[in-house]
Amino acid sequence: MPKTIWVLVEVENGQPARSSLEVLGKAASLGRAEAIVLGSQAAEVATTLGEYGAEKVYVHADAAYDTYLTLPAVDTLSDLLKQHQPALLMLATTYDLRDIAARLNVRNNMGLITDATDLQFEGDTLKVTVPWGGETLVTATLPQQGTGIVLTRPKAFAIERHEGKTTEVETLQASLTSASQTIKILERVEVESEGPSLEDASVIVSGGRGLGKAENFHLVEELAAALGGAAGATRAIVDAGWLPYSYQIGQTGKTVKPTLYIACGISGAIQHLAGMKGSKYIVAINRDEHAPIFSVADLGIIGDALTILPQLTGEVKKRKVQ
């Protein structure tokens, strides 16, 4: 019998989140994929999930999930897990799903593996691939009985379409406890940014400590704008307070896979490489010829990003006109 793999599907602006659909596609390749969708828009989203590999969808269309973080979802999932005991619960690595996984793991004494880039079953043995520290690839498993949790790295899997496929929908009626409604969202603020988001950009120009000071970051933004791309940053300069966390690319922060990635004054710490080395073409500018970033670059320039960036922005603008 195929193994049952669950995926908690997040809803964004009335649509299933892209990151959830990637995971759902992978789940469908491993066995019988079933999805769980929670929140006021769950019912509308659920019916579309057959096309992304779900054989069945559990729906709880309660608006409390939209207002109260983490705990209502943990309660509902814990109950469902006890009833159905799937082989695995797969989750995309997002802010909300990480919070849910952390509590589920403890409450139900589950095994858990984070940051997976691939997984498979060999007979009954789950084998999960987890990159560690840039040079090492770990194969891990969860030997104990019961459902395990695997959080997968963003963009590890492509979305799989199953055109026209429908799915069975089971509507849950359980009522949520008031005790679970304590972590309350009072306000949601979207920060407007010009150009594409880091997740969607096909070109990313990013900066690190080699830029010297926060005031020089505009050079990165100007090249990004000239290329129609987005600007990103390393954890080092986010930690240093130059830029908000939303700019951060790396194992902490965002995983990106643009067509072109231009790294400016970035040495290439493991934590940064983890978030960008899936890019199709990588160009690196750094003063230190021994910088690890050059080991992943298709084109490496040993030089000063502060000098080269304005010249390159000018050159790009000039050639784009021609």
Add this chain to the structure above:
Amino acid sequence: MKIYVCIKQIPDPNTVVSKLDPNTKRLVRSGVSLVLDPGDETTISAAIKLRDTIGNSELVAVSMGPTSAQEAMRRALAMGVDSAILVTDPALAGSDTLGTARVLAAVLKEENADLIFCSTESTDGYTGMVPGGIAEFLAIPQLTFAREIRVEGQKAVIKRVTQTGYQTVEGPLPAVVTIASGSFEAIYPTMKGIMGARKKPFTQLSLSDLGIDPSQVGEAGAREKILAIGKVEARAAGQVVKDDGNAAQTIADFLQRYQLL
């Protein structure tokens, strides 16, 4: 108010390529430079700031680790934390996130913590599972990815970082709050702070002090088992050239060749 901050000593992420020992399958700690997690410096700074804003409060650092972790705790004390508790026990080696959360939660439960600060994740393991795990063991809310925090009566209110902006989120105390890296200005230890740190209370606890069964933690209690350790397939190295004044042209040519302009 009693405020706690959970911290960790890790191999210096700026100088050490983190490795796993192929035999023990644990993080290699010997012969490498160990530091207070840089993310924790931000978190400690946020906690100190809040303690001073609220007034009449004390801030305690809690950590689990080998005795060498005392060094990282001394730094926290030098930054301005009031006292420190280190849980150290040979049986803790090889703990996973569940074991770590179990131990830290046991300390915090004894202490009747009002507010518990953690970094969103450590800079070595990056799992981010321990803070939520502590909150679940203590059956209290977790307010995560905070870039700002304030306390209003018996509530904590944070600005929570999201993919597209932020949320304002509130929860009743006691609560666990996780701090997003880089969101608070770091406090650097002063000479006076470093001298004073030596005189601050420092408690060391073992598993038996906490009444935890060793089979629930360490390698014995870990759920995840490593089957194999291999090498990442290296990306083919490209061309590296020195800037001779024409770097902008060289890059633009490259972009044009691959139709990236």
